Amino acid sequence: MTDRVPDDATLAQDGADLTGSGRVLLVACGALAHEIMALKRANGWTHLDLACLPALLHNRPERIAPAVRDLVEARRDDYDSVFVVYADCGTGGALERTCRELGVGMMRGPHCYAFFDGIDRFTVRGDDEMRAFYLTDFLVRQFDAFVTRPLGLDRHPELREMYFGNYERLIYLAQTDDPALDAKAQEAAGALGLAYERRPTGYGDLETALSGL
Known part of the structure; x- marks a missing residue:
């Protein structure tokens, strides 16, 4: 391979x-x-x-x-x-x-955000993070392709409030320690008008699951 x-x-x-x-x-x-x-x-x-x-x-x-x-x-x-x-x-x-x-x-789990963070930890935080928007390394790199353009925010920035008005913060679940990605994630939070939080997760339950195969 x-x-x-x-x-x-x-x-x-x-x-x-x-x-x-x-x-x-x-x-x-x-x-x-x-x-x-x-x-x-x-x-x-x-x-x-x-x-x-x-x-x-x-x-x-x-x-x-x-x-x-x-x-x-x-x-x-x-x-x-x-x-x-x-x-x-x-x-x-x-x-x-x-x-x-x-x-x-x-x-197992609802989405990759949960297994990167750790399913059990993610579940415990659930109520406190109902208004959080999550990004992973891939989604930070591909923010325009997966968020900005599909939602039309590049053409109609006034839609931001419609899509993200009920969110309070953007949480970047960081698989790696990359200052360039951190800066890009902060830019994304600013573009969406959200408070920014970086949470280093590594590979979380993904590594655990694969190690058992």
């Missing part, structure tokens, strides 16, 4: 097939590719291969479960096992049902 991960634009639009000769296939969101590959390198997990679906599926969550099903069914015969590296991600339980039908495991 190559360690070279495609650029964010490719991961957002097309996903990536980074599979090699491992025994376990990870079917993941393209937004998690850099983190999964970093964990593979750091831990020497040569038994794990990775195939990513486009990150932009998050804008149409009803398409996630069918896309996961298609990829698992197309590739599972080449592997000892398959693990789906998505949380529910807005599918309303459809992805969990699909994985159960396919007999494959998946991440």
Whole structure:
């Protein structure tokens, strides 16, 4: 397997097939590719291969479960096992049902914000952070592609209050210690008119889940 991960634009639009000769296939969101590959390198997990679906599926969550099903069914015969590296991600339980039908495991939790932060910690903080808008490393890098342009804020900044008027702060869940990303996240908070908080999480429950495979 190559360690070279495609650029964010490719991961957002097309996903990536980074599979090699491992025994376990990870079917993941393209937004998690850099983190999964970093964990593979750091831990020497040569038994794990990775195939990513486009990150932009998050804008149409009803398409996630069918896309996961298609990829698992197309590739599972080449592997000892398959693990789906998505949380529910807005599918309303459809992805969990699909994985159960396919007999494959998946991440637990409502979305990647929760498993990066740690599901248990995220759950405890729930009431206190009802008005928080979250970003991860990938979403900081791709803020314009996933927030500004899809919501039309580049063309109609007056929509900001409609979308974000009930939010109070932007919380950057930082997987890495990168001053450039921190500055970009602060810019995003300013653009949305939100207070800014940086929370270093590392890889959270993602590392725990993958280490058990």
